[in-house]
Amino acid sequence: MSVSENISTIETPKKGKIKTFFSLLWSDQFAFFAAVFLILVLTSVIFGPMLLDYDAGRQNLRGRNAAPFDFTRGWMWFLGGDQLGRPLLARVLVAAQNTIFVAGGAVMISMTIGSVLGVIAGNSRGRLGQFIPRIADVIMSFPSLLLAVIVLYMLEPSVSNIIIVLAITRIPVYLRTARAEILEIRERMFIQAAIVMGASKFRIIFRHMMPMLLPTLLTVATLDFAFVMLAESSLSFLGIGIQPPDITWGLMVSQGRPYLTTAWWLSFWPGLAIIFTTLSLNLISNWIRIALDPQQRWRLEIESKKND
């Protein structure tokens, strides 16, 4: 009998699953608004480029850097215009797609590869346990910019290639985190007990280790989301990342940089979008962690009872 099996017997739901979900979400209002914001982002990821591509791309040199909060020109100009006279609101919405693809893709790929390697390394006392961490060493010391120049020099600069570059550079973070956690977890009593009782390696990893490992990985991943968005921004700034006519929030931020003192809104809105996305992801991931962790869940349940 393991700890996690214990839990599944405890949490037999009384209410419907969906209802429980919403009441747990509502009990953490921050998380609730975060979820709403993320849904908005996802909506623009899916529909943004479809609906607004023309407006976001149409330039007007003589009407550049239009100030925000000007109600006379329609909702699209609410956030102002950019350095080529394009409406910023439309551009922020359209750019969501590439941004989320790049950040999400890079984080997902690096997290998967990194944690698989980290779990293997952590569980192996032999050669692999020695060898895999050295891969992390090598990647960590390999300058990400050089990697970007090499990959983008040989392949075309495109969204998918940027994902490759960023994913490779972020692998060590997950690898090392997973390995460090596993090194500690595998010495715990219940794992030792499971081994003695003859549980298979596979079962130990997935039933016993993963639930303990995931919260940390999730924290790192959500924070990494911001890191990747900003890294992509600096790559564009240095001339080796995504380049116009493609747009991402990071690119918009770096292109707005010369105007920081004269037209702050150029880099402010996409910057704000990055900050809000990270913040929301984090609040949600905190919430998920608490909601899934049997030892923490009472915090939400107390709140939701108060609300009932």
Next chain:
Amino acid sequence: MNKFILKRALASLVSLLFLVVAVFFLSRLTGDPTDLYLPVDASLASREQFRKIHGLDQPLMVQFFNYVRDLAVLDFGESIRRARPALDVVLEAFKWTLQLALITLFLVTLAAIIFGSLAAFRVGGMFDRFATFFSLIGASAPDFWLAIVAIVVFSVGLGWVPTSGTGTMMHWILPVTILFIRPFGLILQVVRSSMITALSAAYIKTARAKGAKAKSIIFIHALRNALLPIITVIGDQAAGMLNGAVIVETIFGFPGVGKLMIDSILQRDFSVVLASIMVTAFVIFLMNILIDLLYAVLDPRIRY
């Protein structure tokens, strides 16, 4: 333990060599530096002369052989751009990077552990919300944006600190502050989350129930248990800083290794790229060995 260190050192040396070989050949895939150094209207003869002077006319394998041969006697080659030994160029810059990284890391670690633990003590409390909120904003704000706003406000507006440069103590305040923000948010989050896990462990809960007297002991115990992932993250952040803080260096005119590396990559100054990778990699490998040792010290159950 000694056997472990020896094994690790050997393994790291092999990784370092692998890194050198990889960087040597991969960086040469990015093109010939000749066109970048000579004016676009340089004649074919001057191009050939340039290639000959810098040994670029020889087959790649010969170039590699020469490089390794020189490396064996610790000759890292010469910078094409600066016409001086690449290692000198790199060490000069690395000195600045190392100082900046150590100062910032020290402050970040201290602040993140204190604030993160405090936040974890009362999850969902006011302090926790505030700490989380602001650290996350800090971690996701574009740093060049913060840097320029800081200069406009604190140097131009208030005149408290110089805009940039390296002359005095005052010059360090802005770069360290800007460099501090992002890792602070990240490490604080990790401290918070591992402290929450550690504090909810059964034995800590019992200790906690016994009364407030034990609080400091709880703190130490929990922290000790939570320290592994924290150290890992600090290690990652340190590696990032040792590779140079490109934006901070660029904006504040700080002559560190980050900007040097970018410039050298874009200018295809291969010996400097290689030398800086070797210097930073050496320090990073050393740090990783220390971290692994630290794991074992902190948690005696861990064996390698």
Next chain:
Amino acid sequence: MKKFKSLLLLSAFSMAAISGGSAFAADTDITIVLSEELDLIEPCMASQSNIGRVVLQNISETLAVLNPENGELKPRLALSWQDMGNGKWRYKLRDGVKFSDGTTFDAKDVKHSLDRTLSEDIACELKARYFGGMELKADIVDDLTIDFTAVPAQPILPLLISALTIVPEETPIKFTREPIGTGPYVLSAWNVGQNIILDRRDDYWGAKPEVSKATYLFRSDAAVRAAMVQTGEADIVPQISEELATNAKTDFAYPNSETTYLRLDHFIEPLGDIRVRKALNMAVDREAFLGTLVPKEAIIATHMVPPSTLGWLKDLKPLAFDVKAAKALVDEARADGVNVDEEIILIGRTANFPHATEINEALTQMFNDVGLNVKLQMREVGEWIDFYSKPFAEDRGPRMVTAQHDNSRGDPVFSMVWKYSCDGGQSGLCDKELDGLISKASAAAGDERAALWGPVFKRVHEDLVADIFLFHMVGFTRVSERLNYTPSISTNSELPLEEISFK
């Protein structure tokens, strides 16, 4: 002695640390902020603008100095020169000049300077830029007389020689880090990564300049550079961006001798068709750029060279912006079977000039508006140059390359040969008639030379519509209000401290 010096430095440093800056500096000390650190302080690399700004006419002098506004040469270390025929020129040198190391300047130094610049053992940029494609030698006549002979004969040899920086004959033939020159200043400290300090010499042969000491700092961010004049940390900032140049008292625009243009590849359809090239030219609303993405002081270009250049034709007019007419031309070409729907790649270089990316984005839309299919690709310099310079890839599609060309030397030969002759390294065309015109003009001298360049410009701009010229650009310099200094077209390549005085 060295110990004492470093002790002094140390105490000066700690005093500066306490006082927090330049409180102890003399009133005639100035600070200049450059955009990037110098890799070398090497006189024979002075044609690189960041090196030239520190070295030229401050540390190292030349035999003559070009006045870029009228193209005249003014004597400096030489007193006079004359054409001896057959490519030989005789120079009389100034007497009583001393290098900063105390040695006397004479013909041997001039000969060594040339030999060193042309040497096979170091890659001097002066050689690659000005002395390629000719045999050049110096013969000493006496201590203060020297002959230069070029094969083939160079009608503009004095102009070429005016780029040569003079070093003492003891200078070794490898890149130096301690340049010695005859100039009014001497390099007294180079703290790599931090600053370069020049001090005024007492034994300079000419008039004593007002500036006693110049400290050069390096900041790559334009906003920071500009802020440093505001906070009093700096006196001159040669390059600030247009957005920042808002204060008429401190911020000056100056023509920087750069010309932006799009190089068209005539060898590939549809760019080989003159109607398509005309349509591309007419698609560009150049006026709309002025005062928006390009400073309003910039001049719409019809030449590859700035207006102060020899032979410049003021009656060449850019093709007027006309979307309708351009569309008609494209349709006409289509009707004749030209594949105008082929995707044309526009290749830009990131950070090539201020707003490079935005300008290219705007151009792309303008081209697409006249019915052509243009796609933008921004590349970093190392990749971009593969597209700009020959050899071009064999299996390439139609391409336009945005580039910026600098000719501050007053003669078109530095531009036209490489950009437009069949063998030119960046030439996108091969026209026999144009080749003939170029070589005829290059071989002529004096007024005849000026007259012969005219037809070359005309052929390029009107008959062939070879490229898309955009603008003769301007730069902005921020100067502290305590200084009297007005930047000029030469500020891009040099910054003589002797031109600066105090109010």
